[in-house]
Amino acid sequence: MVPTEIKGFILTRHWRDVTAGTEIEYWLATDAGPRKVVLTSQTSVAFVETKYRESVETHLAAMPGLEVRELELKTFHQQPVVGVYAKHFRQLARLARALRIQGIPLLEADVRPHDRFLMERFITAGVLVEGGRADGSLIIDCKLKPAPDYRPVLKVVSLDIETSQDEELYSIALVGTVDRVVFMLGERPPESSEPSDFSLIYCSTRKALLETLANWFERNDPDVIIGWSVIQFDLRVLQKGADACGAQLHLGRERRPIDWRTHPGKQGYLFAAVPGRVVIDGIEALKAASRSFSSFSLEAVSQELLGEGKAIGDEYDKMAEIERRYQEDKPALAVYNIRDCELVLRIFDKADLLQFMMERAHTTGLQVDHFGGSIAAFSHHYLPRMHRLGYVAPNVGEIATKAFPGGYVMDSKPGFYDSVIVLDYKSLYPSIIRTFLVDPVGFVEGSNMSDPARVVKGPKGTLFSREKHCLPEIVTTLWRARDEAKLAKNESLSQALKLLMNSFAGVLGAADCRFFNPQVVSAITLRGHEMMKLTRTFVEKRGYEAIYGDTDSIFIWLKRARTNEEAHAIAANLVKDINDWWTHTLRREHGLENFLEIEFDTHYKKFFMPTIRGSELGSKKRYAGLSVDAAGKEEMVYRGLEMARSDWTPLARQFQEGLLSRIFHGVPYKEFVTDYAQATLAGRKDDLLIYRKRLRHRLDAYQVNVPPQVRAARIADEHNSRVNRPLQYQKGGWIQYVMTQNGPEPLETRHSRIDYDHYLTKQLQPIADAILQPMGDNFMVLTSAQQGLF
Template structure:
């Protein structure tokens, strides 16, 4: 064995208890080839209040290897604590359960060894490994320090399978490495075919397919496995097939199996930890990066991002075609299979998903394929800083869950406006944390201080220490890192950091978080209310009018039409003045440095704020406008209106966009409304009448209230059963249907004539009247001739 030093990026992490202690395993993507880092005989730690020493020592006789040590730490309740050091991590869990009947809490006993090792060294993903001994590709007992700027070149494979309707495995496609490969069940065709642009390997049995798959992973050794619903479907079906064949599925590095886990709060949802390889599902990655699509099916996303797709029919036509190709044209099935892999690769490239996933791991400290995880990311950053401030973390549930104020939403002033500018506070909640020193330890220190004169005073009587805190420093570090990422053109890192910072305030308001405290999160949200109200007062003192505000944005009506350049200049002046005013006000009021920063967001040459349907009260979070940028480029913007909501048909969205576009641009609209209604009744809009709705429960759960989508789904499944096919909708899902004279009918099974009156009254009229009412007009008046037709 020889000593070694290298840079690496943590792909996966794992721990296991051994006789001499807990072993921690990290797989790294390195400058050379993948390396496994093994840290042997690590000690685990938790904490207990010192007054419970005797009760804990009474348990030690049954738990050999545990030790108590004096520490200069205390709880949030100011109780001194002892460190409980364990040879095996699982001993801490056993001790926690033994103390539970005595109502003695064991603090931080749930922090896993591989996470604690990293967080206490301020390591997220990039590392430098120093020293240690090398045993092949394994480094034993090296020392780690952070390497925040290191990013590896990772190898990627896109995996996809094809199956029968009953999930019998037919083929496995692997793309991203050369040669592109499809493993196909069955014998090759007798007739020769054109050679495909991939290697097609025929396998006599599913057992052989799976053994070849295991061998493929050894030979090609990818760092990252990507796919579409790859864990919940592809890997799950592969594991099911392997179990049925009696052959192990070994896709992990070192020919390791998948360490399957289920989600504790989501029945049926699976995790597939794969030693040494990151598994990234395209759907989850897109959602984590804040992409939004009406449907996250591979076909829909590929069409939206790439302008092409994979569709070969509806759900049953598709399965029938797959079955036909498997029976009659296996090369065609293989081509279809590998195309899915290629589409996933291209979506990842187009949306820059892999850089985002890696940068997210670097920003959060979580494993790269751990999506969600805001609470875990907060703990990763906060716990080591809290320890250095002399505290241990509380346990989840110490403070009972209760409601707290959310973001400020200003009452809107409905109507049509010329010249509206939107000003937006940059990362408002993180900037509140920085400016007003909002912090869990800071709150504890401030509330127990005898002299309140030097503290930062917050809403609801909260007080925060000016000197002892950790969260403002964390946010400041992330803020600077985000600015640096922007300067360097690293959009993926900038986006990952922005999402992490903005999640921190929400974490403090999550009852599942160990730092949950309604007073703490209210000190952020109520300060946001104050900031928005004072900003509204400021712009109105300048002679403008605030017509709406939402959490961190304020919509300012300039009171008269402005040219585009003039409106942009007014907005720039307001931004400069508001920021300067905050700097003075905060220094004078509490001696605080100002990190609040308002920015100019949008100029709407025309703007519409509707009323709540059936009233004169202005709506919230719903508006439309014609925005104009500094170069004079126009764009129609819709927020929360029918065209942006999935429960309205394409007919409604197209009509709303067309009507508002004409009004905003000063074009005649009455003829458009009448002609659109006429075209609907004449059948010229039939392709726009499809509802697409989600069944959120089992089909048999709808008993008293049976909405249209459920009626349509029941008709569809009755038809499936008559055709000898399995039902589609018993467990929920998405259904496409139209409203007919016979009621809601599935799109593919429509037998009755379309109920045009329904679409006229339920889709077009509500939209039209919301827009036309402020103008003294109505849908009925403009379509009276058409209404006489029925």
């Protein structure tokens, strides 16, 4: 027996069928080092309606180890079920296929053993290990309980490789907690200088290089591998190199290989499971944390977050320089290689990415490096609770896909305004779930109740049980945890909890979720519509005007210019009165406790809502404003306008920013417009004319509609072919180009004169007219007044 309890953090999880049954394996990070937990002879379970029991039993003889048991559970259709227990998990998949031919669904047969074991014990990432048999770092057949407060210190290594243009491996850099090293292919150059702050080890063959890497992992034993495109590029290339030279890429604990899987819906996208170690890609982690950048290249993110980068020229110069350093100056290549590792580590530290990913695992119940996964996280929380209420889950696809209403977007009233305040509902959809008891089980229960006092009426005749539900309690638990995280200033945990709660409505509306139900998700979104309309009526009865609203936010014009103090005071009074109104209304009319809470968000001293281009109708999700906080600090805010969109040139974005800023601050703008247009025509803004657009498909996929970026990319690769350089755009990517008098031309090979008229009429004029027309001006009148401008 293990003499003391051990707390651990789950790094990886795995299951396998062996002769004795199903085994579950968890690798844990603990204060005493890594521990492997193995649970033997685990029974897997699925469910089938009782009326199909005889059909199931006809398959038992061919599948020894299967057993059918009576249970006190039922389906959403109120049909009783029996449990089908299997010695081996794969037996359930075989049985499910056999029954499917007969039109019989086997329910929950796809829930993997290592996930079900954790969810049924309400374990997410932290575990308390009790008992079991210990053999060094191995613990067998112990008990696991939740340990939600355990946070270990993880050993991290940043990994980066350098290759030739054809992905031939040159070097591998590793920066870890205690070691900084570069493994370089080739012989040590004579009289080469040694780097002072890391080790440079030469390996004569690629096989030796990869075996040295595996030895390093065994010796240093990191918990986490981080990098930039670390799976899709670095690990993939390492595996490719290992396969080519007969080496074993044993980077997992116990010198186990990487378990590679392909994404079923993303061609060429790979998953890499490294036993005992977590692999976190910096790009995926930033996206999971809702961080956005104009480009997710390491150079772009480094420049934006850290104020520095690592570039050694453009794509062509970079590859040529890497090749030159490998052939002529390997220590310099090693410096460049390890620099990438350092930048990734610093980005992770600056953005608290590792802490966020750990807190996300604690919140969702998913493995640390499981990106996306909103449906899996929902199931992790929901399934065990619905089982305890006597229900089993439906299979995916039980309800046919059907459209349902999205968030409410109010028609906007375009124009310029003084003093606009924005109020928004805190976590609108989670608060609707809590308040109105919206829930899949609650919907099933409510639909089968005859006593109106026991149900909550939802939109379009939906009914939800007041007594029997799961999701409101789940949201309440997460909500309280987030409040505690905010008090403790744990931003990573607070963000992870917020993202999880806000994903629940989307999960219920996802056709590939087993709980998909248009009626249930509509009960959330349509309640949001009703709330926004009632809020609009409320504020307009106070003498103000709602000029726009979007899902959970309402923009309120205070009808005249107000001081900042006045605007904030009006906002505070509205917030209090609206929240009080909801509390009293819900208690009086529905007998419900109110968890809806509107908050003050922003005061715009000046605000602009444009029209839809070519129309007099107000646009949606597009506006700009000069915000002022309680301390009087001003900030220009742009949402959805060209200023905030990457498909417009810097010329357009800077023009829009300059024009709006002048109008908001009461500075004359006419001279700015004419001077800007004149400078553009004179070539003084040529560095701002660059379009940067993404090719989302292979270059040869564009046949009928060929947009400018594709034409530019084809010109670029035709040029690359002529000068014997690698083709850059055949598989997609980002292209930079300018519009010339002969059409779009890439920066790599521009020969024609700039088409300045294009930039005036297609970039500056649409922006100017959208802003100036409400003021009685237009771009053509202002610019044509300058003699010879056109």
